[in-house]
Amino acid sequence: MRTQQGAATITSSKRIGGTHRVYNFEVEATHQYFVGETRTLSHNASCTQPRNAKGQFMSPSNGPHAPPGAETERQVWDELQQTIKGKEGFKLVKGRVYAKDTAGNVRVYDGALVDPNLGTIGLEIKSGTGRLTGEQRTFDANVTPSTPATAYGQSKGLPPITRTCTIRRPKE
Numbered sequence: 330m331r332t333q334q335g336a337a338t339i340t341s342s343k344r345i346g347g348t349h350r351v352y353n354f355e356v357e358a359t360h361q362y363f364v365g366e367t368r369t370l371s372h373n374a375s376c377t378q379p380r381n382a383k384g385q386f387m388s389p390s391n392g393p394h395a396p397p398g399a400e401t402e403r404q405v406w407d408e409l410q411q412t413i414k415g416k417e418g419f420k421l422v423k424g425r426v427y428a429k430d431t432a433g434n435v436r437v438y439d440g441a442l443v444d445p446n447l448g449t450i451g452l453e454i455k456s457g458t459g460r461l462t463g464e465q466r467t468f469d470a471n472v473t474p475s476t477p478a479t480a481y482g483q484s485k486g487l488p489p490i491t492r493t494c495t496i497r498r499p500k501e
Contacts, residue, residue: 337369401456401498402439409442418445426451428478428490436468436478441487448474448491456498469493 406423413419420443428436428451438451451472453461461469472478477489 402454405454405496405498406440413442419443422484422487426480426484426487426490427482428472428480428484430468430471430478431476432471434464434468434471436465438490438493441480441484441490442494443488448477449480449488451478451490451493453493453495454498455495461495469495 406421409421413421422441422443424440426438426441428438430436436451439454440452442450442452444450451469453465453469455461468478472490472493474491477491479489480487
């Protein structure tokens with residue numbers, strides 16, 4: 330289990346008798362979203378994009394069923410790492426970066442690049458026909474040097490996110 334603050338542990342559960350209406354839905358092609366007062370990460374169990382125990386997408390090196398975009402993401406991280414190699418003050422953060430904007434809205438980036446001159450850049454990697462959701466576009470449009478997003482949870486400690494970048498690649 331994960332919340333916006335990081336890993337969570339289920340300490341108890343109870344059966345609720347009777348018949349109850351439940352819903353299985355997708356939010357703009359996203360199979361996961363935060364729910365409830367505790368902002369627990371919900372994941373659609375029928376999704377074909379496997380994740381490991383830490384909630385990370387599985388890649389070809391750690392599982393036989395890599396999700397769409399996993400190989401593209403790996404290639405982008407390798408290219409970016411080579412680009413910043415030896416450049417003082419630059420840091421590449423691979424993997425999920427949790428951010429909140431000034432209004433308290435939440436966004437999860439695929440990673441981030443800490444640039445000593447520009448601040449932290451939230452990175453989203455899209456392959457093939459993948460595109461940003463309306464919610465992602467709105468969040469990103471509001472992230473500026475004067476209205477930065479703040480990293481939290483496992484991403485806490487990163488400098489403010491002052492810019493965003495979507496990296497597009499052809500289908501794998």
